[in-house]
Amino acid sequence: MARKLSTLDPQRLDNQICFAVYSAAHAFNRVYKPLLDRLGLTYPQYLVMLVLWERDDVPVKDIGEKLFLDSGTLTPLLKRLEAAHLVKRTRSSEDERQVLIALTPQGHALKEKARSVPQSILAASECSVSELVAMKDEIVALRDRLNAVIGE
Amino acid sequence: MARKLSTLDPQRLDNQICFAVYSAAHAFNRVYKPLLDRLGLTYPQYLVMLVLWERDDVPVKDIGEKLFLDSGTLTPLLKRLEAAHLVKRTRSSEDERQVLIALTPQGHALKEKARSVPQSILAASECSVSELVAMKDEIVALRDRLNAVIGE
DNA sequence: TCACATTTAATTGTTCGCAATTGAATGTGC
DNA sequence: GCACATTCAATTGCGAACAATTAAATGTGA
Known part of the structure; x- marks a missing residue:
């Protein structure tokens, strides 16, 4: 009975989905690290490069909206990518x-060197693609509901 | 057809479960922030307090194992909790x-003041408890597989 | 016992992540 | 056309997160 109560206690760490997400994010980061080290990128830098590989020559704000990051995070990160000669930052002439x-x-x-990264992650997750896609969709839906609450 | 290809491209941001997890973690953090501000805690500090509310008087290492954090993160965090008069740090006499x-x-x-936090998060997630528990279990299983790969 | 490895926390340095503020450029309402 | 608000990036300050190193305490084998 005591066991049953504790498994339902919302204040117990193990019951919190948020901690699951938090700790899973760190676990992913640790798996990515050796792969990205070879590219000379950190994980957030890799995310920015993914955005730019899809579409180039975009304002900082667009990158921030896709990644849910603000200029306080992106400005120094982009300066480091510029120092690594991966991107160029220029003021827009239409809107200064x-x-x-x-x-x-x-x-x-x-982008070519990074092509093998996703399949390495897939292998590490030891999961079928369809399972991962299903999970991803659920997590994205949850994230979007949370972001909607914040926006109120 | 082009659409179909892009929805399968593993190098696209939207197709990556890791970004889903990463961005969901940030979304959770933003929901927690106003709740935890009232307690004077950050989210990682709240996690440490959850551990301590379950069991007190534990070495730093035990906290680190539960939260997947190392001393480089925990030492300064615990010093801040001590400065806030929430914990006390003492060298063990058995093992110095x-x-x-x-x-x-x-x-x-x-702990009493924090009791309402989990239900606020539940409300923000706009999800049934059973759905959240199912998701949590899936994410924890994925996290543990990833951590197992790292440990090799 | 004594050399040696292991364990544990602390420290240092780099990079995120975000709140709050600043300052310049742009848009607006009158 | 001009005061005013808005938009956008940059900056500052603080708190994680982690790799790598240090130093002290403990355990182990010969």
């Missing part, structure tokens, strides 16, 4: 408030 | 290498 982020040739070339 | 973390009366008392 915006800084446009464009890939350099090296930045474009890195 | 260990630092034992104990709750102060204020630390114990905070």
Whole structure:
């Protein structure tokens, strides 16, 4: 009976989905680390490169909206990517408030080197693609509901 | 057809479960923030308090194993909790290498004030308890598989 | 006993992540 | 056209997160 109560106690760490998500994010990060080290990227930098590989020459704000990050995070990160010669930052001539982020040739070339990353992650997760897709969709739906609550 | 290809492209941001987990963790953090501000805690500090509310007077290492965090993260965090008079750090007399973390009366008392936090999160997630429990179990299983790969 | 490895926490340095503020550029309402 | 608000990036300050190293305490084998 005491056991049953404790498994239902919402204040117990093991019962909290949020801790599951938090600790899973760290676990993913640790799996990615050796793969991304070879590319000279951190995980958030890799996310920015994924955005840019999809579409280039975009303002900082667009990147922030896709990744849910603000300029306080992105400005220094993008400066590091620029220092690594992967992107170029230029003020937009139409709207001088915006800084446009464009890939350099090296930045474009890195996409090929990064091609094997997702399948390495898939292998590490020891899960079928369809299971992962289902989980991903559930987590995204939860995330979007949470973000909707924040936006109120 | 082009659409179908892009929904299967593993190099696309939207197709990556890791980004789903990463961004969901941040969304949770933003929901927790106003709730925890009232308690004077950050989310990682709240996790440490959850551990201590379950069992008190434990070495730093035990906390680290439960939260998957190392001393580089925990030492300064615990010093901040000590500065806030929520915990006390004392060297173990049996094993002088260990630092034992104990709750102060204020630390114990905070548990009552924190009691409403989980249900606020539940409300924000707009999800049934059973759905959340199922998701949590899936995510924990994935996390544990990832951590097993790292340990090799 | 004594050399040696292991365990544990602390420290240092780098990178995120975000709140709050600043300052410049742009848009608006009158 | 001009005061005013809004938008956008940059900056500052603080708190994680982790790799790598250090130093002290403990355990182990010969």
